[in-house]
Ligand SMILES: Cc1ncc(C[n+]2csc(CCOP(=O)(O)OP(=O)(O)O)c2C)c(N)n1
């Protein structure tokens with residue numbers, strides 16, 4: 001596994017070093033400013049040089065963030081910041097990459113992109129500014145807007161149930177999931193630093209105040225007076241005490257968290273102890289509204305990052321095959337040229353191409369797993385073999401029925417009498433004869449089932465009747481290089497018990513008969 | 528990981544898809560037995576006396592002992608059946624049943640419990656169906672004609 005080591009700069013940077021020269025275009029009083037300030041404050045403490053830091057955003061007020069940071073930055077495509085960031089994290093694992101998104105950018109148009117960056121555990125810090133509104137476009141409701149919220153686009157109140165960003169992140173398997181709020185910058189700073197320190201996808205929801213279009217959204221939480229009565233600060237390993245006076249706590253009643261007052265027979269020992277390793281607890285906390293949990297909901301440290309896994313595979317592949325060449329790789333695939341069609345010529349004449357043989361085989365081997373060492377060395381014989389499941393699967397698809405031993409064809413022609421055909425079957429101890437025409441091509445089969453259903457006790461003079469009138473015409477016939485799996489398919493799904501084996505001209509080359517000793521599943525695969 | 532052999536050793540005959548059969552009483556004329564079998568799509572026939580299994584009468588018996596012998600048609604089925612067939616218990620292992628069929632060329636193994644009740648008829652179809660369901664990707668997910676199956680894993684030819 002590769003570990004990106006981030007060089008620590010000697011000369012310490014200050015907050016000012018991270019502020020760009022751009023005019024900040026947010027409305028005065030916007031919560032985004034607090035987040036910007038906090039970010040500029042904590043970055044010097046992380047010791048990462050500016051040139052190794054990148055901010056990537058989508059579209060929205062929040063997404064203007066990179067302009068204001070004196071680092072690298074990309075103000076990218078609406079909802080696609082996690083995707084661009086994924087590409088960057090792969091190509092340069094040395095970077096410290098921050099994704100800045102909003103509730104609209106990250107959860108409406110970019111919902112899917114967010115999910116997959118999270119589940120892949122790309123080494124990113126994704127900060128979602130949640131103001132429960134589309135700020136940039138002047139106040140339309142967003143996927144996190146409360147049910148009934150009156151906005152520019154929902155004058156009668158929204159009729160959509162909001163989604164819960166923390167729940168989404170947990171469900172997407174983010175390895176670090178946290179929440180903070182703009183107005184509590186110390187808390188936010190600590191959470192951001194922990195997010196930065198975490199290797200893998202860190203998701204931080206920051207409650208952010210849109211003072212113009214949704215100024216009352218975080219009432220109670222962003223008021224210093226009431227804040228600590230309304231927030232449950234999550235601390236791993238600590239009992240869930242909350243309240244300004246630390247006089248209340250959370251106890252679990254079944255799966256339901258309930259608020260209890262400490263004292264009065266209830267002690268800290270009765271409270272839930274926060275466990276950031278617990279996914280279950282994370283889900284319970286994610287749906288809690290009062291008190292509002294803030295801090296790290298879940299943190300999973302032992303998961304390799306996407307980049308680690310990928311780099312490991314690249315190193316393994318290069319050790320085996322050397323460095324690749326993209327141009328060659330591209331040209332090794334099937335290439336063809338399509339030229340305008342002359343309506344008088346058949347279309348095939350217009351397709352020229354070449355098949356990169358070696359490349360294809362290699363690719364195919366890779367897909368079928370043949371490249372790896374064979375994990376079985378068994379024969380098809382009965383004695384002493386011990387097929388494992390993988391070996392058997394391969395055998396089913398790679399071994400042909402002819403390898404199992406087939407019966408030489410017992411052939412009659414359409415003019416053969418029933419009497420003679422039945423004599424043939426009995427003398428060969430076989431339940432099926434192949435019926436051919438003058439050119440020796442297979443035209444039918446005549447089986448013991450036909451004898452039972454159409455002949456026995458029904459046809460008086462067997463010598464006078466011809467097989468052609470009693471056979472099963474045009475049977476499914478297969479080539480002898482049929483994989484066992486396909487023979488089983490025909491027997492299991494189509495009920496065939498006799499598989500005539502023919503060449504490309506439909507001339508019989510054998511029988512595959514079921515049941516017949518040597519043609520049984522027992523002989524094929526079980527031994 | 529278990530081998531298929533081990534898997535079949537722990538699987539019991541009653542867990543398999545047993546084949547359907549038809550039944551007639553001992554003494555039934557062959558002509559009538561044939562008509563019954565035809566009406567039942569050619570299923571193997573168990574010959575019983577009262578409730579007790581005394582023989583089995585199959586396509587192969589028809590081929591070898593009935594067709595071309597008009598005199599047999601009016602005699603009892605008992606004369607052309609295979610008498611006292613080997614049976615297996617419902618909790619016989621699937622592997623044992625398979626070896627039995629393979630070693631003795633049996634094509635039908637009636638499944639009879641310890642009280643003598645007939646529970647079904649085991650044929651090779653039971654194994655074929657087991658394998659198909661056990662390896663659905665390899666066996667079931669195919670077209671009828673092998674040439675319609677892409678030769679490359681990514682779907683190309
Ligand atoms: C493809 C596309 N669709 C829609 C828009 C309009 N649009 C711009 S920003 C935005 C939503 C921003 O909401 P959010 O991410 O919450 O950012 P905020 O402004 O609230 O910080 C929308 C819908 C766009 N610019 N591009």
Ligand code: SF4
Pocket residue numbers: none
């Ligand atoms: S990708 Fe292939 S296997 Fe999957 S549904 Fe489509 S056709 Fe079927």
Ligand SMILES: [Mg+2]
Pocket residue numbers: 060102103104129130131132133134135142
């Ligand atoms: Mg928003």
